[in-house]
Amino acid sequence: MKLLSRPTSKYLSLCLIGLAMMESGFAQxxxxxxxxxxxxxxxxxxxADITARLIAQxxxxxxxxxxxxxxxxxxxxxxxxxxxxxxxxxGYNLLFTASGPLVVNPVMPKKLNYDPIKDFAPISAAITYQxxxxxxxxxxxxxxxxxxxxxxxxxxxxxxGSTGIGGGGHLAGELLALTTGVExxxxxxxxxxxxxxxxxGGHLTFTFEPLVTAVPLIKAGKLRAFAVSSANKxxxxxxxPTMSELGYKGFNISQFQGLLAPAGTDPLIIKRLHEExxxxxxVPTTVKRLVDDGGNEIVASTPTEFANxxxxxxxxxxxxxxxxxxxxx
Numbered sequence: 001m002k003l004l005s006r007p008t009s010k011y012l013s014l015c016l017i018g019l020a021m022m023e024s025g026f027a028q029x030x031x032x033x034x035x036x037x038x039x040x041x042x043x044x045x046x047x048a049d050i051t052a053r054l055i056a057q058x059x060x061x062x063x064x065x066x067x068x069x070x071x072x073x074x075x076x077x078x079x080x081x082x083x084x085x086x087x088x089x090x091g092y093n094l095l096f097t098a099s100g101p102l103v104v105n106p107v108m109p110k111k112l113n114y115d116p117i118k119d120f121a122p123i124s125a126a127i128t129y130q131x132x133x134x135x136x137x138x139x140x141x142x143x144x145x146x147x148x149x150x151x152x153x154x155x156x157x158x159x160x161g162s163t164g165i166g167g168g169g170h171l172a173g174e175l176l177a178l179t180t181g182v183e184x185x186x187x188x189x190x191x192x193x194x195x196x197x198x199x200x201g202g203h204l205t206f207t208f209e210p211l212v213t214a215v216p217l218i219k220a221g222k223l224r225a226f227a228v229s230s231a232n233k234x235x236x237x238x239x240x241p242t243m244s245e246l247g248y249k250g251f252n253i254s255q256f257q258g259l260l261a262p263a264g265t266d267p268l269i270i271k272r273l274h275e276e277x278x279x280x281x282x283v284p285t286t287v288k289r290l291v292d293d294g295g296n297e298i299v300a301s302t303p304t305e306f307a308n309x310x311x312x313x314x315x316x317x318x319x320x321x322x323x324x325x326x327x328x329x
Contacts (some may be wrong), residue, residue, distance in 0.1 A: 039078025043191030076164030110328030211295030236295030
């Protein structure tokens, strides 16, 4: 048998690569050909669920296929995230999650059945958001300082809720405890709805609540806000100071919500989905709900920028979790 010359062999290799790229392009051109599933690893009605449904609705209209939001809550987002990591990387299985499952749970002292870097293809960080320190309207407490003073007088009697161990609200509470040297009782819930029900029922002293769910309740006169958790003020609550402005220097807890696909998803599909997310986040009604009413900041980062953010925040939260001796559920 006559062996192919090196130039001929190289030419054939290039042809095969070209054909593979063409096939990928053809597959992406017809995408999507059926409904897309967007898994939210939290209960319905929470901050991530609200954002996911706004984006899914816009994507459905733009792409001509239904983008169905499916809630798979549990273990602070771990259960749903783990399930998506094992789904086919075909562009029809997506994960819309807050920070926890990607940058907090992986650095907790508990082994997970997924890797936030190896098992996912980042598409876009949609928004960043912060928390408000809130109490019910008829609470006798009038400031963050009074919460801290009460915790010093009655250690562990001051309670705050969150959507789970390692969630943003929990981490903000732990940072406040570390900053002030007080002890408080953290009460984890399986979602925002039961936590808010207990807060409004007077069963919690306060909570760090995401602005997207806190702002409507503040405007309705059901909650009062003392501070926000990020380094910057919120446009939705312009008269509410930051924790740093109140004297808690260096206090900065903000998180993201973003869209990802299982690792191995066609890069052209990732590109298309990123474009759709960017488009969805420009819809006026979405901007009003997320930014004007919810106090979030739209990011719409590229896949590469989102990947870098995940890497950076894994390091940051690892330090906080170790300092606070946070243990996984």
